[in-house]
Amino acid sequence: MVTKALGINFLWIDALCIIQDSIVDWQHEATLMSHVYSNSMCNISALDAHDSIGGLFFDRETSNIPSCTVKICRKFQRKRLYKFAYADLWSDSVQHAPLTRRAWVVQERLLAPRVLHFGKRQLLWECNELRACEVHPRGMPPTGRLQIFHSTSDKFLKESFRPLLQGGLDNPLTSSQMHRAWNDLVQHYTRCNLTMSKDKLVAISGIVKRLQPLFKTDYLAGLWRDDLLEQLLWHVEPSDRFLAGEKRPQYRAPSWSWASVDAPIVPRPELNPVIDHMATVIEAHVNPVADDITGQIVNGYIRLQAPLFPVKVDTSRYTRFPNLAWDWGRLKSINETIPDVWPQSVVEGLKFVPLLMTSFPPHLRSSVLDIFGLIVQPVEGKQGVYQRWGSAELNWREGRDLVNFGVRPINGKWTFEYNPSEKYPEQIITLI
Template sequence: MKLTKATFLGLAKGVQTSSLPRLFQDSIRVTRELGIRYLWIDSLCIFQDRDDLSDWRHESLRMETVYSIQLVLQHLSGKRGRSNGVTFQHPDAREKAREMAKPYMFYDQYFWDKEVSKAPVNIRAWAVQERLLSPRVLHFGKHQLAWECFDKDAAEIYPAGLPQYLAKLPDARFKCLDPKVFHELKARVGITDAGETPTAYLLWSRLVDVYSKCDLTFPKDKLIACAGLAKRMAPILQDEYIAGMWRRYLEGELLWIVPGTQLPGRASRPKEYRAPNWSWASVDGLIRAGAPTVENAVIKVEDYHLTHPGDDKMSDGDVRADWDC
């Protein structure tokens, strides 16, 4: 069931919840239990006609605003479990030492990685900005409910937040990559930029690395599916966005690479044009963003010209360019 010109009138009259797919029914139930009045499901809220993408184009331009005010429900499936860390009391032959011995807690260091970071929905490119830009995300993992917000990561077995050991692992605190959160945290703790490159540009490089390894059903969405992140970053950088990169350090950002290019299937070019071949957005597959610096650069971009099919320079999926060095 999906919204199309043909199904619009029937859907507008209302449908029985029981006639919806099980996933939608579960989503509705959870939304009601949380006391939230409205539920957004793309396939029922955006016209899905492949011969007319006008509604989809209109809604895709608003994603940064939409995600910024909502709670996202991710991946409603799987069986719930309560597997926790294991407490171990160190055995000691001496009675006094045994009394003084402290318990040791063993944790699964891959817990968050398996339940959240590598859950099927979170390896999809569109989900990156949904997960980052939404103030609150409730993950229905394979075995656990997990929670992400600006303050902490938590789960059913860790309701007060992940233990310190797990919270420090690379796959935790994903929402700190949100440009707005990063900028506010930086100001709150008094971090100042050292050296030539502001840390916000380094953050964008990190976002590109994370985003590029995710999958897209429609490769032409490459720039569109990260437009919300670019719009969130633009007022922080006060810079011009150029096909996935920024003008200030464009010479350095052009030096992106495809790691492991000797391995087959690691990266490829799409059959249909969507971005200049000097942009990382022209490649499908994992890339490493170029360093945002112009130090020791042997070229200087003097001028460039971009041609966009629409009015939104960040959300257009077909960007054509020429330039002078």
């Protein structure tokens, strides 16, 4: 009905246009998703349908749609008209709708040049230039609380995509802006639900295909090669709900990829300034199931040159700040250690792998030196091979006991340099 009303002769629906019981056809069509949605005239969105039979149309009270206009007259002042509208209208109507909580919808919504949302209460419009609805047909108000939504991930990505969608690759965004946009996407995407968990990487492969010409670097199971050390520092958002598992789900990505866990992910924010890298990426590689490097993964690895520090983690308390026990005793630091999945038993042989460190003058922050790294556990029967166990951040207010990490202050000031210590030399390790 909608397609005919718009005067369009063709309608594409994945459930009808992809042979549902054919793995070969599904794999072929999945690689074309970026072309299907980005070259569409308009994406029709059934916002409040809980499944494929929910439909677009709802009975509604149309008299409640218009906003309320109030005339206020104060003494010795001219009469003024004030327009009152629901401040969270867009957020509640679109962001919290059943449809937008589905992971596959993320790329369908971002790649389409236009989206016509059918909600319970009103129609909403979204394109590269405008967000509007029946209450605000000329665009959502840019002021007040609505401004919060306008700065979130999908709008930033829309702006990132615009030069590409309009046919040009001369994107004005810097590399750091592109990585920030990607981090926003990962944070948003990992909060959405997947019916088939094996689709974790496939469901955003269309977005990756459009981003690759802009990033101009290799894509590695949810991470980008040119920013690999910082992107390895993602962590699970701590909560009782998601840190209840004892092990990762069935394999679909290497342990160093956020796609290997079923939980909301918090990418490490942009670290500035990074004063030194404490690890070096020697090699990184993934093997896809088919020829599509953005889709399903058979396996993958990262080879690092980095020091390894034996560590024990106290997981007896359900907290994001477990105690770390080091060979040389307790550190005078604050640590934030977050497991990827909550261990229900003691794990032996854990190591801390520092990746990079940042430093700030004391008057700017509560800590003056931060070391970011991973907690890894050995793979049984494979020398030098480890799996990721979690992430860790160490914060120092004072620069003592850093010598064990090979970190020392320069000229007695709050600037530091890193040189591997003799007791804990750098090694070649493989993360799988």
